[in-house]
Amino acid sequence: MNARSRALGVLDSRAGDLIALGDLIWGFAETGFMETRSASALASFLEAEGFALERGVAGIASAFVASYGSGSPVIALLGEYDALPGLSQEKARYAKQEAVPGAPGHGCGHNLLGVGSLGAALAVKEALSALGLPGTVRYYGCPGEERGSGKTFMVRAGAFADVDLAFTWHPGEINTVLQARSLANLSVYFRFLGKASHAASAPFLGRSALDAVELMNVGANFLREHIIPEARLHYAISDPGGRAPNVVQDRAEVHYFCRAPRVSQAREIYERLLDVARGAALMTGTVLEPRFSEGLSDYLPNRALGELLQACLEESGRPAFSDADRELAARFRQTLTKAELGSALAQLRLGRGAEAARRLELDPLDEGISPLFPGEAMLPGSTDVGDVSQVVPTGQVITACTAFGTVPHSWQFTAQAASSIGHAGMLAAAKVLALASVDALSDPLLVERARAEHRERTGGAYECPIPPEINPEREYGSGVDAVT
Numbered sequence: 001m002n003a004r005s006r007a008l009g010v011l012d013s014r015a016g017d018l019i020a021l022g023d024l025i026w027g028f029a030e031t032g033f034m035e036t037r038s039a040s041a042l043a044s045f046l047e048a049e050g051f052a053l054e055r056g057v058a059g060i061a062s063a064f065v066a067s068y069g070s071g072s073p074v075i076a077l078l079g080e081y082d083a084l085p086g087l088s089q090e091k092a093r094y095a096k097q098e099a100v101p102g103a104p105g106h107g108c109g110h111n112l113l114g115v116g117s118l119g120a121a122l123a124v125k126e127a128l129s130a131l132g133l134p135g136t137v138r139y140y141g142c143p144g145e146e147r148g149s150g151k152t153f154m155v156r157a158g159a160f161a162d163v164d165l166a167f168t169w170h171p172g173e174i175n176t177v178l179q180a181r182s183l184a185n186l187s188v189y190f191r192f193l194g195k196a197s198h199a200a201s202a203p204f205l206g207r208s209a210l211d212a213v214e215l216m217n218v219g220a221n222f223l224r225e226h227i228i229p230e231a232r233l234h235y236a237i238s239d240p241g242g243r244a245p246n247v248v249q250d251r252a253e254v255h256y257f258c259r260a261p262r263v264s265q266a267r268e269i270y271e272r273l274l275d276v277a278r279g280a281a282l283m284t285g286t287v288l289e290p291r292f293s294e295g296l297s298d299y300l301p302n303r304a305l306g307e308l309l310q311a312c313l314e315e316s317g318r319p320a321f322s323d324a325d326r327e328l329a330a331r332f333r334q335t336l337t338k339a340e341l342g343s344a345l346a347q348l349r350l351g352r353g354a355e356a357a358r359r360l361e362l363d364p365l366d367e368g369i370s371p372l373f374p375g376e377a378m379l380p381g382s383t384d385v386g387d388v389s390q391v392v393p394t395g396q397v398i399t400a401c402t403a404f405g406t407v408p409h410s411w412q413f414t415a416q417a418a419s420s421i422g423h424a425g426m427l428a429a430a431k432v433l434a435l436a437s438v439d440a441l442s443d444p445l446l447v448e449r450a451r452a453e454h455r456e457r458t459g460g461a462y463e464c465p466i467p468p469e470i471n472p473e474r475e476y477g478s479g480v481d482a483v484t
């Protein structure tokens with residue numbers, strides 16, 4: 001039996017263990033940087049399989065690296081396992097019903113993501129001994145994707161310094177290789193300090209920090225017209241400064257995201273936004289305290305790895321859905337709005353043509369595969385896989401883990417992330433990543449092609465979007481916010 005079929009054999013024989021592990025993490029549903037039980041379950045599983053463990057990577061308790069083998073090439077498989085606040089939902093139930101009221105839930109399917117990549121690592125370990133070639137497979141346990149930019153901190157700490165290639169995947173509604181860029185993102189809090197006073201009897205003695213927040217937002221609204229159209233500037237008032245209208249607010253805070261296709265563009269917009277904030281402080285007689293929170297780079301796809309993943313996806317990436325899965329998916333499909341389905345169909349039409357869109361108007365599950373996108377699409381969101389892709393050639397695949405049209409970060413996604421639909425998508429992704437890794441291990445030219453392409457595009461330059469004084473420990477707990 002050759003190395004590739006041994007790898008696939010592992011995934012067939014261990015499917016039950018992997019599904020159980022995915023469901024266990026789904027049940028933990030821990031949010032970014034708090035995923036200690038999830039990380040420990042994944043790390044212990046790999047340790048028991050003979051992987052060497054390094055815990056607490058980059059100073060983050062729930063980050064780890066598990067390695068097997070020796071020498072190069074070094075192949076990284078990225079896993080995530082953080083959940084989203086407020087998205088608790090009963091397993092496989094096609095009506096909105098929280099499993100634990102107010103609790104987090106796996107509305108982005110990162111329980112599947114973490115275990116799918118782990119399955120691939122397990123399969124590659126088996127293939128390595130069959131190949132009899134040097135090579136290392138590493139599973140990267142990456143915390144805080146939804147909030148906290150875990151991978152950015154891991155990249156900054158040098159955790160990927162000797163890696164040749166990285167592969168990852170994401171649960172989705174279709175089967176496709178991700179040949180798209182994402183937006184860089186900088187997250188900054190603007191805190192204003194004023195002076196409290198009685199708002200009726202002595203307003204002239206007060207200086208309102210809330211006024212400063214409002215003026216800053218007005219300024220930002222005008223700024224928005226004069227930044228590049230691909231950029232996105234959005235905010236939330238993270239501290240309105242109190243609830244009493246009769247007290248002049250002596251403190252208030254607004255939280256901004258500056259997104260743009262490149263980190264340098266996001267930085268430039270941030271500098272201009274900082275001027276707006278300074279102006280607001282000047283106008284209101286308040287003091288500005290900006291606090292950089294986190295940041296991440298844009299995702300750089302790699303065509304050589306995209307082509308490799310496409311071939312592996314076409315070989316074994318179609319999830320093996322049963323009739324029961326199709327029935328369940330049809331139930332979830334009924335919970336989607338017309339707009340949700342319409343938007344999914346419009347996107348599919350672009351990527352796969354009218355015929356495929358017509359089919360998925362009727363079929364609840366994607367059982368086809370998108371052709372490799374000829375250029376590079378632009379995703380309006382952001383991901384910390386971006387930072388890995390800036391330092392290591394990275395390939396990423398998406399497999400159908402939900403009914404077609406299911407929106408990420410929704411109760412429907414949480415429900416399906418622990419259903420037989422999600423399980424099938426996870427096992428398919430594990431096979432694709434395993435095959436691509438085995439091919440890379442046995443073909444030095446392929447590795448070199450991907451690396452040469454990466455060198456040419458980046459020039460070997462990487463500047464971390466997070467300033468050196470920001471450290472991940474500070475990010476634990478309630479001060480962390482979503483950036484993806």
Ligand SMILES: [Zn+2]
Nearest residue numbers: 108110145170
């Ligand atoms: Zn996600």
